[in-house]
Amino acid sequence: QLSERLVRVANYVPNGAKIADIGSDHAYLPCYLCIQDDKVTAIAGEVNEGPYQSAKKQVEKVNLENRIEVRKGNGLAVIEKGEVDTITIAGMGGGLIATILDEGKDKLIGVKKLILQPNVSADLIRLWLREHGWLLIAEEIIEEDEKIYEILVAEPGDDTELYAEKTKEKLLLGPFLIQQRNETFKKKWSYEIANWKRILQEFEKATETDQVKQKRNELREQIQMVEEVIK
Numbered sequence: 001q002l003s004e005r006l007v008r009v010a011n012y013v014p015n016g017a018k019i020a021d022i023g024s025d026h027a028y029l030p031c032y033l034c035i036q037d038d039k040v041t042a043i044a045g046e047v048n049e050g051p052y053q054s055a056k057k058q059v060e061k062v063n064l065e066n067r068i069e070v071r072k073g074n075g076l077a078v079i080e081k082g083e084v085d086t087i088t089i090a091g092m093g094g095g096l097i098a099t100i101l102d103e104g105k106d107k108l109i110g111v112k113k114l115i116l117q118p119n120v121s122a123d124l125i126r127l128w129l130r131e132h133g134w135l136l137i138a139e140e141i142i143e144e145d146e147k148i149y150e151i152l153v154a155e156p157g158d159d160t161e162l163y164a165e166k167t168k169e170k171l172l173l174g175p176f177l178i179q180q181r182n183e184t185f186k187k188k189w190s191y192e193i194a195n196w197k198r199i200l201q202e203f204e205k206a207t208e209t210d211q212v213k214q215k216r217n218e219l220r221e222q223i224q225m226v227e228e229v230i231k
């Protein structure tokens, strides 16, 4: 039984895709995709021994060794250039996902779709995509087991138009998520605002230095910007 979060990620994988699932743990996502679509093939990448072994066991259990190769290694180092057309990276922080993409840039030639599911800091991924010629084409925000997750889907392309206005706001909140402004989105950002306000109070108590002043102003601006969007 795949989690709702991974089902949503799987929904963006094209028919017959050659995927690499990086940080695959139990290889649940590649197994699910191969069972759903008999044309899909996958590489499941894992850097840690425990999850790597779990992935191998799971693939053997469902008899998919001929279609899913489990490889041990860091990020995109497990794939060769041109080997896959779709990459999924799910269940990690946005900073780590952006680092994996950055360190594996040369492996992205020929890749047509990135499906990324950060637990936090999706803005770091949006920024990386912007700077490296990837166009964000869809976003989702979901809540599962009292945690909120985002899904970002990108294809090679020019995003000048997408970010032409309100760039800062869109990078932080997500251009598509802003448009949808659903309840989960409002919940996430209300929670963040409350958190920032607590930090702001601390800054208000702190000794006034240029740095404190600057941080405080940045926080105030950020709070105001996000409040405007979710109100």
Ligand code: SAM
Pocket (backbone or CB within 6 Å): 006, 022, 023, 024, 025, 026, 045, 046, 047, 048, 051, 073, 074, 075, 076, 089, 090, 091, 092, 096, 100
């Ligand atoms: N993708 C699965 C999911 O969404 O349910 C598993 C998520 S699990 C929380 C994160 C996995 O990523 C762990 O198994 C961890 O070992 C692996 N991981 C972390 N950094 C990695 C890296 N640089 N390269 C490959 N795997 C990595």
